Amino acid sequence: MQERGRSEEEVRSLLQEAKRRDLSYASGRILSSMCTSPLKVASRAFCDFLETNLGDPGLFPGTRELEERAVKAIASLLGFAGAKGFIVSGGTEANITALFAAREAAKRSRPEVIVPETAHFSFEKAARMLKLRLIKAKVGEDSTVLVSDVERRITSSTVAVVGIAGNTEYGAVDDIAALSELALEHGLYLHVDAAFGGFVLPFLKELGFPAGEFDFSLRGVCSITVDPHKMGLAPVPAGCILFRDAGYLELLQVESPYLTQPRQCTLLGTRSGASAAAVFAALTFLGKEGYRRVVERCMQVTLHLREGLLSLGMRVHEPWMNILVFDHPQREALAGELRARGWAISRTRRGEIRLVIMPHVKKEHAEQFLRDVEEAAEVL
Numbered sequence: 054m055q056e057r058g059r060s061e062e063e064v065r066s067l068l069q070e071a072k073r074r075d076l077s078y079a080s081g082r083i084l085s086s087m088c089t090s091p092l093k094v095a096s097r098a099f100c101d102f103l104e105t106n107l108g109d110p111g112l113f114p115g116t117r118e119l120e121e122r123a124v125k126a127i128a129s130l131l132g133f134a135g136a137k138g139f140i141v142s143g144g145t146e147a148n149i150t151a152l153f154a155a156r157e158a159a160k161r162s163r164p165e166v167i168v169p170e171t172a173h174f175s176f177e178k179a180a181r182m183l184k185l186r187l188i189k190a191k192v193g194e195d196s197t198v199l200v201s202d203v204e205r206r207i208t209s210s211t212v213a214v215v216g217i218a219g220n221t222e223y224g225a226v227d228d229i230a231a232l233s234e235l236a237l238e239h240g241l242y243l244h245v246d247a248a249f250g251g252f253v254l255p256f257l258k259e260l261g262f263p264a265g266e267f268d269f270s271l272r273g274v275c276s277i278t279v280d281p282h283k284m285g286l287a288p289v290p291a292g293c294i295l296f297r298d299a300g301y302l303e304l305l306q307v308e309s310p311y312l313t314q315p316r317q318c319t320l321l322g323t324r325s326g327a328s329a330a331a332v333f334a335a336l337t338f339l340g341k342e343g344y345r346r347v348v349e350r351c352m353q354v355t356l357h358l359r360e361g362l363l364s365l366g367m368r369v370h371e372p373w374m375n376i377l378v379f380d381h382p383q384r385e386a387l388a389g390e391l392r393a394r395g396w397a398i399s400r401t402r403r404g405e406i407r408l409v410i411m412p413h414v415k416k417e418h419a420e421q422f423l424r425d426v427e428e429a430a431e432v433l
């Protein structure tokens with residue numbers, strides 16, 4: 054560290070210089086991210102609550118109440134207003150918290166957790182930290198888990214089964230209803246990772262798109278991960294973990310006698326009240342009607358891209374939600390050409406090109422993208 058501080062102006066100019074090198078969502082060029090520009094009202098709330106710390110909630114009872122109200126609103130969206138949980142830093146922390154609770158509840162000597170092979174890498178982290186053996190169940194052609202394969206892998210050491218409602222690569226939704234039945238039949242804990250799909254599926258259904266059940270309305274579902282910093286339009290960091298039964302939270306608690314709250318159940322100690330305030334602001338500002346409109350617009354752009362890519366002769370996977378995967382015989386070269394034209398795209402593990410159509414991707418960006426795909430395919 055330098056000996057003497059610099060002027061505020063100098064500091065700001067260093068920051069601006071760094072920021073200029075970043076991509077922006079507003080450019081419409083980021084087609085690879087599950088995050089987007091947060092709502093203005095949520096960003097403002099975040100700034101207004103910067104100094105709050107929900108690790109010591111007695112100091113910030115107003116902020117704590119905002120968290121409770123945000124959690125309740127998300128819980129009611131996901132089929133059970135009585136579910137309990139927290140605003141956390143994101144899907145990774147939420148998934149770790151869920152598996153921690155499942156492991157503590159089951160008390161097995163060599164605990165195992167069954168996840169679809171499509172599960173997000175956060176489960177890999179959770180398993181290593183929690184000393185859980187990660188058992189990967191096979192998925193079918195449509196990238197949803199084969200429930201028969203999950204069943205085949207259940208042993209007396211299984212402490213949890215995980216289903217995904219909107220998987221990272223294709224947006225595919227596992228048959229959560231069947232997993233719920235299986236969990237009930239075997240007395241197992243079922244966690245649903247709806248980090249991305251949690252703010253999409255409830256609205257897709259209302260908009261008339263096919264969308265299966267995935268939430269607490271299914272009796273076997275014990276916990277759900279859902280990320281406000283993805284399709285919830287809240288600033289990073291904001292995830293949410295919900296448990297059907299508050300008893301699971303008690304299993305996580307440690308004593309924190311010198312704080313304003315004598316026990317703590319979250320993984321983090323000091324944690325941002327700004328995130329909770331921002332999530333509350335986004336939920337309150339948009340309401341269900343607002344989120345439905347956001348999802349509707351994302352789906353319109355997704356379907357527009359799907360049509361355009363099909364008419365350019367691409368092989369397009371039928372989208373489950375606003376994630377679109379397509380393929381071309383020279384996929385490597387095509388991806389390179391698109392990146393050279395300034396598009397941030399990602400690839401699936403199988404090598405296809407993957408687009409996440411977040412709210413910052415407008416119809417005009419989709420049209421420019423299609424023109425570039427056409428041009429790029431011609432020069433291959």
Ligand code: 0PR
Pocket residue numbers: 085086087088142143144145146148173175217219220221246247248249280292
């Ligand atoms: N569960 C699912 C289904 C996910 O897709 C993700 C993240 C997580 C859990 C973990 O969430 P956090 O990253 O919030 O801890 N999926 C994206 C990914 O890792 C996140 C992402 C976001 C990627 C923005 C790129 C990006 O620019 O691929």
